[in-house]
Amino acid sequence: MSIMEYNGGSVIAMVGKECVAIASDLRLGNQALGISSNFQKIFPMSDRIYLGLPGLATDVTTLKEIFRYRVNMYTIKEEREIEPETFAHLVSSTLYERRFGPYFIEPVMAGLEKTPSGAYKPFIAATDLIGCLNFAKDFVVAGTASTKLYGVAEGLWEPDLEPEDLFETCAQTLLNAVDRDAYSGWGAEVYLIAKDKVIKRTLKGRMD
DSSP: OOOGSSSSOEEEEEEEEEEEEEEOOEEEEEEEEEESSSOEEEEESSSSSSEOOOOOOHHHHHHHHHEEEHHHHHHHHHHHHHOOOHHHHHHHHHHHTTTTSOOOOEEEEEEEEEETOOOOOEEEEEEEETOOOOSSSSSSEETTHHHHHHHHHHHOOOTTTTHHHHHHHHHHHHHHHHHHHHTOSSOOOHHHESSSSSEEEEEEEOOO
């Protein structure tokens, strides 16, 4: 068994029309033993950037604090909010620093990037555990149910989804994929990030 699968958990991010969604399951386990059904894996890094951290639970807590610190330092030094693409490179370099004894996390990032015209462009990215970036125009997945998430997302995702349609697509993709994975599930939380608001919804899932 891989150490990446020790605590279980999965995350997915999807692009819509001027909006993005990021969702995770809520299970924390010790392999097949369930420990908690309320383990948060998605964290706000700014008003427009959300970070999902599937992988080893101890490293989830560690990295959440490291990224919070580094984003705050960036904001103080630069006197402006960090942009999603800049944040993705910050995540990548932070993980690559520890490449010989890595954090066992595969981060997923979702946010809205401000364009020079003042409009907002959806942005999603994911990295592996040593920070190799993967920018996508449709969706990114990570965690123990990643292969199932790919399959369902390929079938359900469409370009330019409106916010409510994007939420429904992201939620159904996650809920149906984690039902096929013993290490993920036990409910889900979905964040929908639009230019004027962020909506968080907690969903019930199968508990078996």
